[in-house]
Amino acid sequence: MSQSDTTVKKAEETLGFQTEVKQLLHLMIHSLYSNKEIFLRELVSNASDACDKLRFEAIDKPELLEGGADLEIRVSYDKEARTITIADNGIGLTKAEAVANLGTIARSGTKEFFSQLSGDKQKDAQLIGQFGVGFYSSFIVADKVTVVSRRAGEPVDQAVFWESEGQGEFTVADTEKAERGTSVTLHLRAEEDDFLSGWKLREVLRRYSDHISLPVLMQKEEYDSEKGEQVKKDEWETINQASALWTRAKNEITDEQYTEFYKHVSHDFEEPLAWTHNRVEGRSEYTQLLYLPKHAPFDLYDRDARRGVKLYVKRVFIMDDAEQLLPSYLRFVRGVIDSADLPLNVSREILQESRDVKSIREGSTKRILSLLEDLAENRPEDYAGFWTEFGQVIKEGTGEDMANQERIAKLLRFASTHNDDAIQNVTLADYISRMKEGQDAIYYVTADTFAAAKNSPHLEIFRKKGLEVLLLSDRVDEWMLSHFRQFDGKSFVSVAKGGLDLDKLTDEAEKKHQEEVAESLKPLLERLKTSLGESVKEVKVTNRLVDSPACVVVGQNDVSPHLLRLLKAAGQETPDIKPVLEINPEHALIEKIKGTEGDAFDDWAHVLLDQAMLAEGAQIADPAAYVKRLNGLLLKS
């Protein structure tokens, strides 16, 4: 007889799953079948979290322990009924919590997650893994799941019964439960008999629960020669090490255990990229076990996303997502920090002001930076993968963490004209080692896209002179450069701003020639300014162009056009900055314009300006007028 048949049930009602749950269930059953064992990891992980939560709540309310402080997880199976049960004596669920937590997904990033699914099983399995499968993974092997739970502190008859076949709906009812905590029973699908074996369950559970600090128990078994099979005994035995992984000595922990622990704390499906495990003594005493994930979560840029690491105080779980323990630009780091100094009743507010937390944050930041430096140095391919996933967030660190700015700067990777492709793999040290004699600045161009940066007319003279330019097209770049002005004594200089001083890189004969040309073009410059009026601040001759007839630049201290566009897109007020039009005296079009008069000259002047704006990636004030003028000129030529 199965559990649901024997349980007292009152006020039974049937409710529908949230649409997203239905979608997730369907996808999971189809995509994760080859990883079906993970349901055990997820359920044991939930049971362990539930015990952690109880231990924490019991600090203030010891009565919640109801006299039983030994927290544990029991796993059993029933061959006849074809069920597996995972039971914990943790915090438990009320009926309302069961309906909310086991019927919906209320998580940031849910929408992005569903929009990224492709229908390709392997890719989707990867994505689902990153998203976190949790409790619902039970349905990979079960065609019915029954949960009976009582929240710690509630009376025996205030327990909840929850059951579902994982299709569209679930049933909830009031019931009774003598022991506090949660018991999850899986009614296995016909083809899942493998799991109905003490040997098989032990094998999988050892792998998935060895890092958990709570004991995981199973009934002892003995071979009965009369029956010719294993028989269960009344005695239970602990099948895992049951000591918190981070408290063990490094040399006693295998990579597999580190990896499993990561999956437990991060809810990630994949292996971590790297980790660092240290016991820190001195001003502040704590243990840190911190991991770098391989892939960025969906909600890396979501303000409400969960971030941060788990905080323990003397091995007692205190809170998830303790974001104060690491700076925001390291928000992707997962793991555990166990402090020996903080009080057990520490709150998020206290964390914000605590000196111990400050020293933990500083220490942990340094450890992560060392881990990244080590990765960059010794596992460059892995670092390249890391950079693709998290590089933009690391760039935030240049402004957020001034104390470590130099170390962060060395971790940065850029695209540049040296390779001319979008892969960000140039370090600032690489750039500096290739600087030309007389060059004292690090040149860069910012644009909305890599293509716009790479094809910017501002780069022409740099390409001609063989000067390398960083090609910046991440949203965070402008922000970064507003905080990060120098590296190794060299300033960052935008190639798109006025006052570009290439003097030292130009020889005397060339300079003389430029001066003569500029002098001879003075009348043309004045005519252009008169024709363009208030649309431009000034018209000048430039030596920065090679193939293009003209470009627009802003003053050295003005906001760049690219930043202006970002600000506008973000709905912010923007200063009204008029560009300077710079013309290329060597270009055939400029030669041609010189000889025109009247309306034709006006048309040329405006076409020149609008083209320069377009090449910059800017919008022009009157596109229709531009097209009309251009067509007129084309017809005449």
Ligand SMILES: Nc1ncnc2c1ncn2[C@@H]1O[C@H](COP(=O)(O)OP(=O)(O)OP(=O)(O)O)[C@@H](O)[C@H]1O
């Ligand atoms: N054994 C349990 N005891 C008490 N509450 C539980 C238990 N199992 C699940 N829950 C509740 O149900 C919620 C949903 O669980 P689920 O495993 O789906 O997601 P999760 O653990 O929060 O996140 P993730 O998807 O990242 O694993 C949990 O957050 C918890 O509140």
